[in-house]
Amino acid sequence: MYRIVIFLSFILLSSFNFSQEKSCCNVSVSFASFGEDKSFREVHQLPKDFVLKDAKGRMIKFSTADGKEANAYYIQSPKPSKKFIFVFHEWWGLNDNIKREADELQKELGNVNIMALDLYDGQVATKREDAAKLMQANNKTRSMEIIRGAIEFAGKDAEIGTIGWCFGGGWSLLASISAGKKGKACVVYYGIIENTPETFKDLNAPVLGIFAEKDGWITPEVYGNLEKNLKAAGKKVTIKSFIAEHAFANPSNSNFDEKATKEAKELTLKFFKENLMK
Structure with a gap:
């Protein structure tokens, strides 16, 4: 499976003719290619109807350097704080x-x-086919502009943590790399980016990677390679794997594993408290 991912990545990178200077954006392409895999689509159950009531946050807009505006669901700290967490959605998009x-x-x-x-x-x-199309059509340059705009919004003295699931897991890594010295904690749930030790040269944040041993796409070999390259780059990384399936932490998924999800959330909160909130 790892060889297939690399092969698909090579084809896609060649087709799009990305420049070397945009290598930080290329890394999500191989994950997007999973959208062509019927079995990958089917492992994602249709989201259960859920409407968030008594929401703590609100939708806001902020400026991006490409002259556009971006959207975010924003929950302001009850007390003034320079600490931020950027949350990255799955392939469904920013839903409730x-x-x-x-x-x-x-x-x-x-x-x-x-x-x-x-x-x-x-x-x-709300449908697998539409989610796959959105993921594959995701504009990497635009997404990086959104991330940079969010970093600008947070301010020059911000301390930033990131977290994402599946498609968003890779973007959590990219955002922490982009945050540089402002990055304090990065959490990745069963997501991946193409990587070598050089990929992480600007990464300041320690990484917590949460993965599923039965995942047919982000396999132990794939996330093991991520761990190896992070360590080779001299970065702090903790990998926790569960005997579970891809997307095990999504309560809308038939593969939802309540016990593993509870443990993963406890690890996530502990990680943020130790690295971002101290």
């Missing part, structure tokens, strides 16, 4: 499930600003 995750983070961590970034510019899928 992700907003609920953002609300829970703010509730558990306290004085921190939460921004759930919308990398699809307002589009949200």
Whole structure:
């Protein structure tokens, strides 16, 4: 499976003729290629109808350097705080499930600003085929502009943590790399980017990677290679794998593993408290 991912990545990179200077954006292409895999689409169950009630946050817009505006679900810290967590959605888009995750983070961590970034510019899928199309059509340059705009919004003295699931897991890594010295904690749930040790030269944040041993795409070999390259780059990384399937932490998924999800969330909160909230 790892060889297939690399082969697909090579084809896609060649087709799009990305320049070397944009290598930080290329890394999500191989993940997007999973959208062509019927079995990958089918492992993602249709999201259960869920409407977030008593939301803690609100939708905001902020400027991006490409002259546009970006969207985010924003929960402001109850007390003035320079600490931020950027939340990255799954392939479905910024739906109420992700907003609920953002609300829970703010509730558990306290004085921190939460921004759930919308990398699809307002589009949200409710069908697998539409989610696959959105993921494959995701504009990497635009997404990086959204991330940079969020970093600018947070301010020059901000301390930034990131978290994402599946498609968003790779973007969590990219955002922490882009944050540079402002990056304090990066959490990745069963997501990946193409990487070598050089990929992480600007990464300041320690990384917590949460993966599933039964994942047919982000396999132990794939996330083992991620761990190896992070360590080779001299970065702090903790990998926790569960005997579970891809997307095990999504309560809308038939592969939802309540016990593993509870443990993963406890690890996530502990990680943020130790690295961002101290």
